[in-house]
Amino acid sequence: MRTMLFLAAGLTCLGATGGLRAAPVVSHFPQHGLGVFLASHFDLASIRSAFGPRRDRHGQRTLADFGMTPTTATDTDLIYDVPGDWYVRLQVTGRRDVNRDGIEDLEVCFTDLAQNGGTYRSVKGLVITRYASDTHALALSFGTSDEVCGRDPGS
Numbered sequence: 001m002r003t004m005l006f007l008a009a010g011l012t013c014l015g016a017t018g019g020l021r022a023a024p025v026v027s028h029f030p031q032h033g034l035g036v037f038l039a040s041h042f043d044l045a046s047i048r049s050a051f052g053p054r055r056d057r058h059g060q061r062t063l064a065d066f067g068m069t070p071t072t073a074t075d076t077d078l079i080y081d082v083p084g085d086w087y088v089r090l091q092v093t094g095r096r097d098v099n100r101d102g103i104e105d106l107e108v109c110f111t112d113l114a115q116n117g118g119t120y121r122s123v124k125g126l127v128i129t130r131y132a133s134d135t136h137a138l139a140l141s142f143g144t145s146d147e148v149c150g151r152d153p154g155s
Contacts, residue, residue, distance in 0.1 A: 005089040026098045027104035028130040029137070034106075035073030038090055042128060043136035049112050049122065061136060063088070087113040093149070098127045098142055104131045105140070111124035125149050 030037050043061050060066055072079040080088040081111065094107035106128040114120035125148025130137040 003009070017076075023102055025102060025104050027095075028133050028135075029095070029104060029106060032075055033073075034075045034092060035070065037088075038063075038078050038108075038128075038137065039068075039070055039073065041130070041137045042090065043138050046136075046138040047124075047126065049110070083115060085116050087111065087115050089098035091149075099140065103129055103131060106137075107148045109145070123149055 010011070040062050041064070045061055047063040063070075063078075068080050070078055071081040076092045078090040080086065089109070089111040091111070092106050093109055095104060096107070098105040098107065099104060106126075108126045108128050110122070110124050110126050112120070112122040123145055125145040126139045127142040127148075128137050128139050
């Protein structure tokens with residue numbers, strides 16, 4: 001019992017003196033205009049998607065590099081809806097340091113659908129990070145699509 005009281009008192013003391021304070025989280029993402037930002041900074045080469053086969057050897061890494069214009073671009077959504085062709089959506093569902101490396105990450109539900117009669121359909125959860133202000137944003141492998149996207153309405 002005496003050891004437990006000492007341990008509890010020690011933890012209380014650490015908390016009171018700031019010994020358990022978390023380090024500040026650094027962000028390399030803008031607070032506003034995140035949809036437009038992702039269009040020009042999210043590196044599609046960091047994920048498997050329908051854009052993989054479309055990429056040429058001339059540096060097509062982002063949606064903007066493909067010359068596409070978003071249908072919607074807000075602080076939480078980036079949507080490309082081309083009826084009869086393709087539907088792509090990056091929906092930001094959270095902003096936090098997911099992997100606890102001191103850098104803010106984005107939790108993103110990525111939807112990639114063929115609307116041209118094809119059967120290509122992909123909905124997956126991504127954790128997107130950006131290590132510095134002069135780099136692309138990259139997808140990391142964390143969690144599942146259900147955790148980030150919720151239950152897939154098509155299943």
